[in-house]
Amino acid sequence: MIRIENLYKSFGQLQVLKGINLEVPKGKITVIVGRSGQGKSVLLKHIIGLLKPDSGEIYVDDKLITRMSANELNRVRRRCGMLFQDAALFDSMDVFDNVSFPLVEHTALDEEEIAARVARTLALVDLYNVESKWPAELSGGMKKRVGLARALVLEPEIMLYDEPTTGLDPITSAQINQLIIDTQRRLQMTALVISHDMTSTRQVADQVVMLHAGEIVEAGDVDSFFNSNEPAVLQFLKGEAQGPLGESERNHAS
Amino acid sequence: MTQADGTGVRTLGARYQELLNRLIVGINVCVREVGSMLLLAGQVFYYGLRPPYRFAQIFLQMRLIGVQSLFIVVLTGIFTGMVFALQSGRAFRLFNAESLTGAVAGLSLARELAPVLTALMVTARAGSAMAAELGTMRVTQQVDALEAMAVHPVNYLVAPRVFATVLMLPLLAAIFNFVGALGTYVVGVMLLRIDEGIFLYNIRWYVDIEDLVQGFSKAICFGFVLAVVGCYKGLHATGGAKGVGIATTSAVVIASVAILVGDYFLTALLF
Numbered sequence: 001m002i003r004i005e006n007l008y009k010s011f012g013q014l015q016v017l018k019g020i021n022l023e024v025p026k027g028k029i030t031v032i033v034g035r036s037g038q039g040k041s042v043l044l045k046h047i048i049g050l051l052k053p054d055s056g057e058i059y060v061d062d063k064l065i066t067r068m069s070a071n072e073l074n075r076v077r078r079r080c081g082m083l084f085q086d087a088a089l090f091d092s093m094d095v096f097d098n099v100s101f102p103l104v105e106h107t108a109l110d111e112e113e114i115a116a117r118v119a120r121t122l123a124l125v126d127l128y129n130v131e132s133k134w135p136a137e138l139s140g141g142m143k144k145r146v147g148l149a150r151a152l153v154l155e156p157e158i159m160l161y162d163e164p165t166t167g168l169d170p171i172t173s174a175q176i177n178q179l180i181i182d183t184q185r186r187l188q189m190t191a192l193v194i195s196h197d198m199t200s201t202r203q204v205a206d207q208v209v210m211l212h213a214g215e216i217v218e219a220g221d222v223d224s225f226f227n228s229n230e231p232a233v234l235q236f237l238k239g240e241a242q243g244p245l246g247e248s249e250r251n252h253a254s
Numbered sequence: 255m256t257q258a259d260g261t262g263v264r265t266l267g268a269r270y271q272e273l274l275n276r277l278i279v280g281i282n283v284c285v286r287e288v289g290s291m292l293l294l295a296g297q298v299f300y301y302g303l304r305p306p307y308r309f310a311q312i313f314l315q316m317r318l319i320g321v322q323s324l325f326i327v328v329l330t331g332i333f334t335g336m337v338f339a340l341q342s343g344r345a346f347r348l349f350n351a352e353s354l355t356g357a358v359a360g361l362s363l364a365r366e367l368a369p370v371l372t373a374l375m376v377t378a379r380a381g382s383a384m385a386a387e388l389g390t391m392r393v394t395q396q397v398d399a400l401e402a403m404a405v406h407p408v409n410y411l412v413a414p415r416v417f418a419t420v421l422m423l424p425l426l427a428a429i430f431n432f433v434g435a436l437g438t439y440v441v442g443v444m445l446l447r448i449d450e451g452i453f454l455y456n457i458r459w460y461v462d463i464e465d466l467v468q469g470f471s472k473a474i475c476f477g478f479v480l481a482v483v484g485c486y487k488g489l490h491a492t493g494g495a496k497g498v499g500i501a502t503t504s505a506v507v508i509a510s511v512a513i514l515v516g517d518y519f520l521t522a523l524l525f
């Protein structure tokens with residue numbers, strides 16, 4: 001379980017997170033939705049300790065990670081996988097070395113087993129015979145899937161997905177959604193997914209959280225979210241240009 | 255008239271105040287930056303000297319830093335030795351002491367020229383590359399990805415580069431020293447027609463093992479400094495391609511200045 005308490009974060013003058021309180025239940029899939037630039041990725045980076053909050057606490061399985069030493073934090077991170085929004089592949093390594101990196105670092109598997117695990121994980125994301133390609137030679141969607149394979153290869157207990165299906169075609173998106181659901185079921189994983197895609201949100205989510213202007217405007221299970229009467233949620237679901245979200249964006253900018 | 259004077263004084267005062275403020279901000283930034291670099295230097299030992307040990311990375315970096323700098327080090331070494339012999343040979347000729355050319359060139363090479371110039375060349379060649387490479391990794395979130403996978407960037411990226419530079423720089427300086435001496439010999443004996451026997455005898459007589467040790471110790475220190483500065487600037491790059499460019503430039507400038515200033519203090523304090 002991940003528990004976030006009163007999280008505040010600013011970059012210079014820009015207040016990005018303004019008091020986030022959130023519980024991500026164990027063994028469930030929680031989807032974070034919200035407009036672009038509202039702090040979803042920033043929130044995710046706090047959970048894995050890449051950003052330090054200005055104030056507030058984050059607990060992962062009741063361990064306070066916001067005030068941990070680097071070595072303690074690494075012990076927690078070893079149980080997590082993270083897919084970055086723009087994949088963040090190591091561009092000095094080929095696909096095989098990228099995907100095998102966590103295995104080489106954190107397991108004692110021999111070369112054969114590593115190769116087998118890498119091929120198996122790449123097959124999960126529908127990639128074949130790409131091991132010797134370089135990240136620069138891949139399409140955007142392929143990069144994202146290699147990033148996904150790299151995050152999943154250790155079969156972590158906690159997975160953080162930053163927009164796993166953005167930039168993928170509808171068929172691949174559906175496959176990735178199914179993969180998220182399958183791995184979560186198989187490993188009893190705690191998953192946190194950032195998504196703009198309402199179809200996949202409906203498909204994968206157990207719980208949906210909506211973030212806007214650095215605050216959580218709605219949180220609840222899938223059905224209650226999609227039946228919500230909250231004006232902000234309604235606007236988001238219908239994709240209307242006018243509404244509380246648009247207005248506050250204008251206020252935000254001024 | 256008096257009124258005009260009054261405002262003149264006031265604006266002068268205001269300007270002085272502003273200058274002072276800027277100076278204070280500048281010093282503040284400087285002190286903080288030096289502090290963070292020292293912190294990184296400490297982390298290199300803390301995270302670099304504990305498992306997992308990155309031998310493969312160290313060897314890779316030794317090849318990049320050492321082998322690929324070999325050519326420019328040889329080139330600059332030869333010409334430094336040659337021009338030094340030319341200048342000092344002419345100067346010594348004024349009072350008929352040109353047989354000392356070899357000894358003076360040998361001493362200068364061993365103590366100063368080899369470590370300092372090698373370090374400057376390696377800064378330009380490898381220090382800049384470290385800043386650019388780590389800077390690109392930083393701004394494309396590859397460093398974040400590394401951290402998210404529970405690998406400490408100092409352990410994986412910084413320490414191997416620092417260790418490799420510290421190992422390679424004395425070797426490169428020794429090569430610089432050797433080809434530099436060769437250059438002095440060529441100019442001194444073949445061009446200025448100094449007697450070969452006396453030339454070599456004087457080098458051997460005046461240049462001690464201590465001079466070589468001094469040069470190598472300096473090379474080790476400079477290697478440490480240039481690698482830490484290069485990695486620090488890379489890891490702290492912000493804001494895309496332009497930020498990486500700025501990081502690279504300032505890594506070279508800061509490391510070069512630190513090497514030259516540090517050289518004086520090392521010489522004054524330790525030797």
Ligand SMILES: Nc1ncnc2c1ncn2[C@@H]1O[C@H](COP(=O)(O)OP(=O)(O)OP(=O)(O)O)[C@@H](O)[C@H]1O
Nearest residue numbers: 011014016034035036037038039040041042043085
């Ligand atoms: N390292 C940083 N330095 C300064 N500002 C930042 C930094 N990271 C994010 N921001 C700012 O924080 C805000 C939220 O960014 P974030 O990446 O979390 O948005 P997001 O909700 O993930 O949007 P998207 O859906 O487009 O990915 C943005 O205004 C962004 O400019």
Ligand SMILES: [Mg+2]
Nearest residue numbers: 040041085162
């Ligand atoms: Mg984002």
